Amino acid sequence: MDERRQRFDVVVVGGGAAGVAAAVGAAQVGCRTLLVDENPYFGGAATHRSVLTFCGFFAQQDPILQVVGGVGAKVLEELDRLGVYFGPVRNPGTGNVIIPLDPEATKYALDRVVLQGGVSPRLHCKVIDAFVENGEVEAIECVDHHGRIVIEAEAFVDTSGEADLTTLAGGRVRFGDGEGNVQAGTMVMRIGGVPKDVELNRAVFTEAIFEAKQQGSSSLTKEKGILLRLPISGDILAMFADEPLNGLDSVSLTQAEITARHQAWSYLDVFRRRIPGFENAFLVQTGPSIGVRETRHVVGQHTLSGEDVINGVRHQDAVARGGWPAEFHKAGKPAEYYHIKDLSFYDIPLRTLSVLGFQNLWCAGRIISCDPIAFASARVMGTAFATGHAAGVAAAHYALMKTVKLEYVRKELQRQGALV
Numbered sequence: 525m526d527e528r529r530q531r532f533d534v535v536v537v538g539g540g541a542a543g544v545a546a547a548v549g550a551a552q553v554g555c556r557t558l559l560v561d562e563n564p565y566f567g568g569a570a571t572h573r574s575v576l577t578f579c580g581f582f583a584q585q586d587p588i589l590q591v592v593g594g595v596g597a598k599v600l601e602e603l604d605r606l607g608v609y610f611g612p613v614r615n616p617g618t619g620n621v622i623i624p625l626d627p628e629a630t631k632y633a634l635d636r637v638v639l640q641g642g643v644s645p646r647l648h649c650k651v652i653d654a655f656v657e658n659g660e661v662e663a664i665e666c667v668d669h670h671g672r673i674v675i676e677a678e679a680f681v682d683t684s685g686e687a688d689l690t691t692l693a694g695g696r697v698r699f700g701d702g703e704g705n706v707q708a709g710t711m712v713m714r715i716g717g718v719p720k721d722v723e724l725n726r727a728v729f730t731e732a733i734f735e736a737k738q739q740g741s742s743s744l745t746k747e748k749g750i751l752l753r754l755p756i757s758g759d760i761l762a763m764f765a766d767e768p769l770n771g772l773d774s775v776s777l778t779q780a781e782i783t784a785r786h787q788a789w790s791y792l793d794v795f796r797r798r799i800p801g802f803e804n805a806f807l808v809q810t811g812p813s814i815g816v817r818e819t820r821h822v823v824g825q826h827t828l829s830g831e832d833v834i835n836g837v838r839h840q841d842a843v844a845r846g847g848w849p850a851e852f853h854k855a856g857k858p859a860e861y862y863h864i865k866d867l868s869f870y871d872i873p874l875r876t877l878s879v880l881g882f883q884n885l886w887c888a889g890r891i892i893s894c895d896p897i898a899f900a901s902a903r904v905m906g907t908a909f910a911t912g913h914a915a916g917v918a919a920a921h922y923a924l925m926k927t928v929k930l931e932y933v934r935k936e937l938q939r940q941g942a943l944v
């Protein structure tokens with residue numbers, strides 16, 4: 525086969541939580557499936573932005589209710605097989621239920637799930653163009669250090685996090701809330717050198733940062749951030765260094781990366797000087813990339829609304845479940861949560877994953893068609909696995925049958941262990 529011109533049944537663009545699930549879901553239907561990512565590993569924000577907690581696998585209710593199965597659950601099983609599954613953990617403060625992750629184990633588990641799922645992986649490969657005819661994406665153009673590669677397929681899934689494929693194909697997208705506002709970006713810090721018996725008392729951190737600011741530390745932003753002890757390494761994950769940024773724009777990203785790294789060193793300095801137990805703390809890692817929460821949203825056949833989310837609305841054409849509260853981040857401010865009715869879950873209809881104006885293009889993950897409140901919930905990785913899985917199965921069905929029957933998609937998702 526010409527390595528620079530290839531053909532698949534389904535091509536998935538972006539190998540984060542949504543893309544991994546989409547690709548494995550499509551391959552399990554029996555489609556020849558390619559998963560493309562520009563990074564050197566899968567996992568998207570989990571591995572490339574050190575977002576080392578899976579949220580959204582469980583609703584907040586008591587007893588804990590799992591709302592995401594399927595390919596997402598396979599990833600958890602793989603982590604368990606490697607001896608590195610440490611969930612679910614309930615945060616007594618917020619009531620949220622999370623799964624803390626080890627960074628290297630997460631990369632490795634995702635490699636294994638992708639390969640065992642029968643997917644063809646292509647890392648270090650950036651999608652830069654799309655060719656469209658009669659409402660169908662015919663092919664994409666990618667680039668690596670050799671040059672350009674054209675990949676044709678019967679169906680495509682956009683899981684790029686920034687809706688790159690949909691935009692390149694000429695599909696309708698909305699930036700942020702439609703008025704230029706997006707959730708804040710945050711540079712995640714991983715801190716080592718803190719003995720394992722040191723407790724993370726948030727109030728102590730808030731006070732220390734507040735005092736440092738009063739005394740003239742001007743480069744700090746958030747006083748109330750997220751703090752978590754990671755499994756295995758015992759490193760501290762700290763999310764404080766906020767940046768208002770445009771995650772599509774290299775000028776804005778460059779500035780944000782540099783000032784956020786400066787913030788990270790300033791926070792480290794405050795922690796070392798003011799938090800008992802942090803005297804010998806050091807930065808294990810920032811990023812690698814600054815965390816971008818929000819850029820573009822696809823305009824789909826249906827837009828999931830905040831009311832649907834908050835009221836835990838169920839839909840006839842449900843293909844995924846969301847169980848995470850709506851979580852908002854404004855630069856420098858503490859996170860705000862809006863809970864789902866009865867601390868339960870809401871349904872995500874297939875229509876929100878179907879890109880308006882295209883027959884063979886689906887979207888999943890943080891770019892699904894939703895309003896700002898629905899986005900604040902559906903963006904998390906557990907939910908991204910669920911929407912990705914559904915989009916991959918729908919794309920596979922289209923690739924094989926040239927039509928998509930809802931009942932088939934739901935039955936196939938159930939056959940693959942999804943919770944719908």
Ligand SMILES: Cc1cc2nc3c(=O)[nH]c(=O)nc-3n(C[C@H](O)[C@H](O)[C@H](O)COP(=O)(O)OP(=O)(O)OC[C@H]3O[C@@H](n4cnc5c(N)ncnc54)[C@H](O)[C@@H]3O)c2cc1C
Binds near residue numbers: 567572573688711815
């Ligand atoms: C600071 C921060 C903290 C967060 N905290 C949490 C948390 O604790 N728990 C949680 O579950 N969620 C959290 N989130 C949200 C969550 O990380 C994302 O919403 C989620 O990762 C979305 O998954 P995704 O698969 O849609 O996209 P992503 O994880 O962004 O993956 C998209 C992938 O597409 C690839 N890609 C993009 N464009 C191209 C292209 N043109 N060609 C090839 N590849 C491309 C990227 O390299 C990337 O790997 C947080 C986000 C941030 C930024």
